Amino acid sequence: MENHKRGFTLIELIVVIAIIAILAAIVVMGIRGYIQKAQNVRMISDVASYAKALDLAYVENGEYPEDPVAPDYVCLGHYETGYCWDGFSVAESATVNDALSPFIPALPGNDNKVCTEGNHGCFNGYMYLKESDQIAILYILAGANQSCGPGIVNVANWNGTTYCEYIKSLASIGTVASGESCTSDEECVSGSCVDSYNGNFCTDGLSSSPCESHSDCTQNGEICTYACYDYGSGGKCCSGALPDNSGPCDSSDQCQSNFCNGHSWCSSGDIGANCSSDSDCPVTGYCDTDTFQCAPAL
Numbered sequence: 001m002e003n004h005k006r007g008f009t010l011i012e013l014i015v016v017i018a019i020i021a022i023l024a025a026i027v028v029m030g031i032r033g034y035i036q037k038a039q040n041v042r043m044i045s046d047v048a049s050y051a052k053a054l055d056l057a058y059v060e061n062g063e064y065p066e067d068p069v070a071p072d073y074v075c076l077g078h079y080e081t082g083y084c085w086d087g088f089s090v091a092e093s094a095t096v097n098d099a100l101s102p103f104i105p106a107l108p109g110n111d112n113k114v115c116t117e118g119n120h121g122c123f124n125g126y127m128y129l130k131e132s133d134q135i136a137i138l139y140i141l142a143g144a145n146q147s148c149g150p151g152i153v154n155v156a157n158w159n160g161t162t163y164c165e166y167i168k169s170l171a172s173i174g175t176v177a178s179g180e181s182c183t184s185d186e187e188c189v190s191g192s193c194v195d196s197y198n199g200n201f202c203t204d205g206l207s208s209s210p211c212e213s214h215s216d217c218t219q220n221g222e223i224c225t226y227a228c229y230d231y232g233s234g235g236k237c238c239s240g241a242l243p244d245n246s247g248p249c250d251s252s253d254q255c256q257s258n259f260c261n262g263h264s265w266c267s268s269g270d271i272g273a274n275c276s277s278d279s280d281c282p283v284t285g286y287c288d289t290d291t292f293q294c295a296p297a298l
Contacts, residue, residue: 036142036143039112039142040141040142040143040146043112043126043141044141044147044148044149046108046109046112046126047126047139047164047166048150049104050076050100050126050137051137051168052103053100053104054100054135056102056103057099057100057102057103058189059189059190060102061099062177062189064130064135064170065095065096065099065100066095066096066130067093067095070091070093072090072129073090073127073128073129074090074091074096074129075090075091075092075093075125075126075128076097076100076107076125076126076127077092077097077107077109077125078092078097078109079109079124079125084109084123084124084125084126084127085123085124085125086121086122086123090127093128109125109126112124112125114140114141114142114161116140116158116160116161117159117160117161123139123140123161125139126138127139132170133170134168134169134170135167135168135170136165136167136168138164139164139166140161140162140163140164141161141162141164142161142162143160143161143162144157144160144162145157145162146162146164148162148165148166149164149166174186174189174190174202175187176188176202177202178201178202178203179201179202179203180202181201181202182200182201187202188202188203189202190202190203244266244267244273255267259282261273261274261275261276261279262276262277262279262280268283269281269282269284269294270283270294271284271293271294271295271296272293272294273293273294274292274294275288275292275293275294276292280294281294284297285297
């Protein structure tokens with residue numbers, strides 16, 4: 001008996017190929033969507049980092065960075081060609097980048113390129129503008145109707161992409177420096193006005209700035225972390241390490257002697273150091289309860 005094997009008809013092959021093509025297109029579109037989403041998330045994160053770096057540069061220098069030559073926009077970060085946003089001839093600014101590099105060393109920019117639909121150009125990185133009344137960061141996200149992130153005031157769809165602007169008004173920036181009298185947070189360059197017992201003062205949380213509590217003092221590379229001491233004399237943030245017989249302290253790493261006793265004061269624990277019990281005197285092992293000072297063991 002003959003064995004007849006039936007193959008695929010032309011129509012069946014066309015149907016299979018069409019299904020494979022549709023599935024491939026769905027996979028490609030899905031992958032493209034994930035890539036765009038990841039890129040957009042990264043760009044929004046970069047803009048937030050630049051915004052924070054600009055504020056820190058303002059606190060450090062008393063003004064937002066500005067290129068002394070460029071009359072308009074400059075690029076934030078580094079680019080292979082020295083320019084961002086193809087066709088706009090906007091160049092990097094060494095002055096602005098140098099002012100921001102202590103606060104955002106990576107200076108991202110070159111590898112975030114977004115191309116519009118219909119061959120209307122590609123845009124990579126971030127443009128920055130400083131005017132008399134505001135600063136702005138401009139950037140393009142892949143895909144239309146994208147969320148530009150918090151603090152964005154200008155949003156528009158543009159040829160299959162989303163145009164975003166981060167804008168900060170300079171009218172709300174305080175002018176009172178750290179250590180000077182204030183009545184509200186808004187008056188202070190640092191944005192923080194504290195009651196330091198003998199008056200209200202602006203504070204940036206750095207060494208010797210006014211404070212009311214440990215939370216008013218930021219670490220900022222200091223050896224002493226979040227330490228506000230000498231409440232009675234007005235309160236000052238620790239300038240590296242609390243000396244012996246000073247306080248209050250919360251932990252031993254706030255003390256120059258690396259020992260915070262049970263009395264919440266920094267102490268060497270040696271002869272003459274303040275104490276309230278023998279445990280406050282790790283060197284001598286004895287606290288004289290008449291003088292409340294560490295003394296030689298009897």
